[in-house]
Amino acid sequence: MVDPDRTVRVLSAGTALPGSPIDTEALAGRFGMDRLWQQWVDTFIGTRTRHLALDLATGEPRESLADLATAAAATALDRAGLSPDDVDLVVLGTATPDTLMPATVNVVADRLRIDGIPTFQLQSGCSGAVQTFDVAASLLAAGRHRTALVIGGDVIAKHYDVTADLGALPPGELVNYVLFGDGAGAAVLTTAPGHDDAPxxxxxxxxxxxxxxxxxxxxxxxxxxxxxxxxxxxxxxxxxxxxxxxxxxxxxxxxxxxxxxxxxxxxxxxxxxxxxxxxxxxxxxxxxxxxxxxxxxxxxxxxxxxxxxxxxxxxxxxxxxxxxxxxxxxxxxxxxxxxxxxxxxxxxx
Incomplete structure (x- = not known):
């Protein structure tokens, strides 16, 4: 449990999505899938739209994880009424970093003009977002830092093959084309006083x-x-x-x-x-x-x-x-x- 003597509060959140929403009909048209396939997606998956960081027609990448994470983080800071200078700690969770080195968290920090503070990148799937809270809240509650920027995101479209024959793929690969989308989000956490109106x-x-x-x-x-x-x-x-x-x-x-x-x-x-x-x-x-x-x-x-x-x-x-x-x-x-x-x-x- 987080130390009750140093309450960690969530001041704000911000998100970013690449491009326009892509519905299942558009996916079906690109990959030559029939109406029965669309009905299968509607019935067993239920996801109506997703956003992809590539051009579905050409497969050309359009936005990176760093692009989306920077936009989401900037929105979260703005909503919190803070500047990058107020941030003492940055933690990013992702399963799909842009490169193995440099860490994407440091690219994002550089774009936000954040420097001279600890940064951490956690390699994880969907639980990575919660792990960013675990790391940041623990450090904030311990009194080592006061305000943290936590970020999570993934760009899974880098694994898309827009020339693939979906009808020939096994279910374990086919499902990735309809389940996933790309995006990033961020939140500002703080132990600073005067924020009793924040959860x-x-x-x-x-x-x-x-x-x-x-x-x-x-x-x-x-x-x-x-x-x-x-x-x-x-x-x-x-x-x-x-x-x-x-x-x-x-x-x-x-x-x-x-x-x-x-x-x-x-x-x-x-x-x-x-x-x-x-x-x-x-x-x-x-x-x-x-x-x-x-x-x-x-x-x-x-x-x-x-x-x-x-x-x-x-x-x-x-x-x-x-x-x-x-x-x-x-x-x-x-x-x-x-x-x-x-x-x-x-x-x-």
Whole structure:
């Protein structure tokens, strides 16, 4: 639990999406898929649109993770009424950095004119967004820093092959073309006094849960030595994800509630995992928060990985009333990380 003597508050959130929304019909047209395929996507995935950081017609990249993360971070700082000079710490979570070196977090910091402070980049799937909160809130609560910029995002379209024959792909590769999108988000956290009108971070949870479990998702990098590898750049075991994610999400919610002594009826807002619309619906039913308003975005943004939590937070911050409590849950299916956080807005520490 975060040290109650140094309350960490969420001042603001900002997000960025590349280009215009791309609906399933546009994807079907580009890849030559028929109406039955579109109906399959609508029924079993449910995602209506996604944003891609490439030109769907040519495959040419348009925006990088650094581009999107910089825009999201600038928005978050502006909404918090702060400048880059006010930031003491930057943490970025991503599964798809632009380069292995330099770290994308440092490219973003440079573009924002941030220097002379600690920066961290966490390599993780969807739970990386929560891990940024874990690292930042722990350092802020310890008194080492006062204001942190946390960022999450992914550009998965770099793995798209716009010439692919989707009809010939196995399900573990095909699903990546309809599930995912690109985007970035950021939030400003602070322990500075005078922000009782901002929600407090009550607890942050991250747990590796992959012992003896095969990865549910694999994303590969290739170098010169293995660039001709027959292994696909990305793949999913969607059946394992369907089975395990609801179970792990329920474990997260139970642990957060037990940690804080909250009851399910105490929670006014639920930010569930955002793999797809259909999976989110299933998870929300499993979590069973009877009075909570669901805060979801995946139907419009697609699954943009580490950006998702920030899109949810952006909506949450505009909706929270005093007093109210919110629980967020995120599950990474690569080697199975369960994570979540709890926020409370009550006008006092």
């Amino acid at each position: 407090a971070v009550r607890t942050v949870l991250t747990r590796l849960s992959g012992l003896d479990r095969e990865p549910g998702q694999v994303l590969r990098w290739y170098g010169l030595a293995d660039r001709d590898s027959p292994q696909p750049p990305a793949g999913e075991d969607y059946k394992a994800i369907e089975e395990l994610v609801p179970e792990l999400a329920a474990d997260v919610a139970d642990e957060i509630l037990d940690d804080l002594g909250w009851e399910r009826e105490d929670v006014a807002y639920l930010l569930p995992p955002q793999l797809s619309v259909t999976m989110t619906d299933r998870i929300v039913k499993r979590l069973d928060f009877p009075l909570a308003e669901e805060i979801s975005c995946v139907g419009e943004t697609g699954n943009n990985g580490n950006a998702l939590l920030f899109f949810q937070l952006e909506r949450l911050l505009g909706a929270m009333d005093t007093p109210s409590r919110a629980v967020a849950v995120a599950i990474e299916s690569s080697k199975w990380i369960r994570s979540g956080l709890a926020l409370e807005l009550n006008g006092s520490t």
